[in-house]
Amino acid sequence: AQSVTQLGSHVSVSEGALVLLRCNYSSSVPPYLFWYVQYPNQGLQLLLKYTTGATLVKGINGFEAEFKKSETSFHLTKPSAHMSDAAEYFCAVSEGWGGAQKLVFGQGTRLTINP
Amino acid sequence: NAGVTQTPKFQVLKTGQSMTLQCAQDMNHNSMYWYRQDPGMGLRLIYYSASEGTTDKGEVPNGYNVSRLNKREFSLRLESAAPSQTSVYFCASSEPRGKGETQYFGPGTRLLVL
Secondary structure, three states: EOOOOOOOEEEEOOOOOOEEEEEEEEOOOEEEEEEEEEOOOOEEEEEEEEOOOEEEEEOHHHHHHHHOOOEEEEEEEEEHHHHHHHHEEEEEEEOOOOOOOOOEEEEEEEEEEEO | OOOEEEEOOEEEEOOOOOOOEEEEEEEOOOEEEEEEEEEOEEEEEEEEOOOOOOOOOOOOOOOOEEOOOOOEEEEEEEEOHHHHHHHEEEEEEEEEOOOOOOEOOOOOOEEEEE
């Protein structure tokens, strides 16, 4: 079965500093990988995804992630944190072929931005 | 284009009561999902429907039933609520693999079982 591990349930950075949120996965098939963001009292919104092709993917709000097969990792980065980035971030891997895309989520990382 | 909508937004139940959570999407997606979110555990899949007329169990189906009413609507029913079902419930719909794969989430239903 596929699984996702996010290192660090809480990450705190200063405004303007680098954001690095770590995600490692296990999968017996080529993975599709996702990062979602959740703002307080809202649903999840897709930040970016890797399916095939280029291993460095860019998403919304200046975030990017790199798929490293040898390290089974898909870490999320942003060069310069903004106060509006404070949220909870979820890494996910998808199971399934064709129709349904069952997502397996990590436990989430809460990002705090210090002024 | 409303995306994925859920009702109600918040509900309080007593142990043993039943209720149905409603979900609808207007993106013409074939697949729909129900997740629950608990602190420190991310989201876990309860049930999913790959297409109209089919439903399958996810990771945590015990205590729940679902109905895929039509292509737009997918409901989740708690027949006899338990305190362990206190959670935030999210419905989602998705594009198929090879055609985008993105899951779109509703705003959630907060359920408190006393």
